[in-house]
Amino acid sequence: MRKRSVLSAAALTLFIGGAWIAYTQAPLPQPLNVEKIREDLYVIIGDGGNVPVYVTPEGLIISDDKFERDHDEILAKIKTFSNLPVKYVLNTHNHGDHTGGNAKMYATAEIIAHRNARDNMVAQKLPGVPRIAFTDETSVTLGGKEVRAKYFGRSHTNGDAVIYYAAARAIHTGDMFLSAADAAPFIDYSSGASAIEWTRTIDKVLQSDWDYDVVVPGHGPPVKKADLAAFRDRFRTMRDRVGGMVHDGRSKDDITKMLVSDFKWNATGGSMRQLDSFIAELKR
Numbered sequence: 361m362r363k364r365s366v367l368s369a370a371a372l373t374l375f376i377g378g379a380w381i382a383y384t385q386a387p388l389p390q391p392l393n394v395e396k397i398r399e400d401l402y403v404i405i406g407d408g409g410n411v412p413v414y415v416t417p418e419g420l421i422i423s424d425d426k427f428e429r430d431h432d433e434i435l436a437k438i439k440t441f442s443n444l445p446v447k448y449v450l451n452t453h454n455h456g457d458h459t460g461g462n463a464k465m466y467a468t469a470e471i472i473a474h475r476n477a478r479d480n481m482v483a484q485k486l487p488g489v490p491r492i493a494f495t496d497e498t499s500v501t502l503g504g505k506e507v508r509a510k511y512f513g514r515s516h517t518n519g520d521a522v523i524y525y526a527a528a529r530a531i532h533t534g535d536m537f538l539s540a541a542d543a544a545p546f547i548d549y550s551s552g553a554s555a556i557e558w559t560r561t562i563d564k565v566l567q568s569d570w571d572y573d574v575v576v577p578g579h580g581p582p583v584k585k586a587d588l589a590a591f592r593d594r595f596r597t598m599r600d601r602v603g604g605m606v607h608d609g610r611s612k613d614d615i616t617k618m619l620v621s622d623f624k625w626n627a628t629g630g631s632m633r634q635l636d637s638f639i640a641e642l643k644r
């Protein structure tokens with residue numbers, strides 16, 4: 361039982377060397393880098409998912425915490441710009457490359473996630489389950505600075521929270537958005553994903569009254585709001601192509617070849633392994 365749950369929880373993707381690969385066993389850790397977005401907002405990039413770090417006078421608010429193995433290096437990178445402790449961690453979703461450091465963060469921090477992300481972590485027996493869960497929207501104010509987390513709907517999972525660093529005019533999307541142009545979206549049906557709802561969910565993020573121009577993706581470099589819109593358009597084009605082939609009765613093999621040739625999907629990668637479920641969703 362334990363082994364099975366660990367394997368399903370490890371059905372993640374990692375951005376390494378320009379390609380999305382299936383994370384079925386931990387590859388070698390990748391070095392972490394710090395990118396400064398604003399005077400008080402940094403992003404730690406590398407290995408697992410991106411980790412925005414918001415500096416307030418009373419401590420740090422971060423979103424996601426990569427793999428457990430990255431914990432010490434995350435803290436070391438933070439030390440290069442702040443001596444304050446991490447007080448809050450907002451998880452964008454349940455995957456272990458975004459929540460793996462949760463258990464160690466409990467030494468100083470409170471951890472918050474969407475109800476469905478928390479439920480997925482419990483079901484998948486992932487460590488560091490958040491004590492606090494929200495359904496629609498929540499907010500943390502520390503040292504006079506507010507960070508909001510909001511659920512806009514299903515996409516990469518059924519519990520993707522988008523984090524809004526309001527005064528910094530930046531959002532963190534988690535894996536709802538990947539900024540590398542050739543990144544294949546990972547539609548994680550085992551965590552309640554939906555390819556049909558994915559683009560509607562991004563529409564809501566783009567149309568929200570949040571004022572932001574920097575978008576920190578789940579993986580890849582921080583980019584602009586227009587890049588999130590372009591990703592949505594690429595996703596919709598890809599989904600409509602697959603949907604058209606499904607309705608024309610084309611084989612899974614044909615669809616696989618199309619995704620490899622036209623959308624640069626890895627033929628044996630984690631995204632492609634969701635193809636049966638993807639086709640099933642489009643048939644419904």
Ligand SMILES: [Zn+2]
Nearest residue numbers: 453455516535
């Ligand atoms: Zn993910």
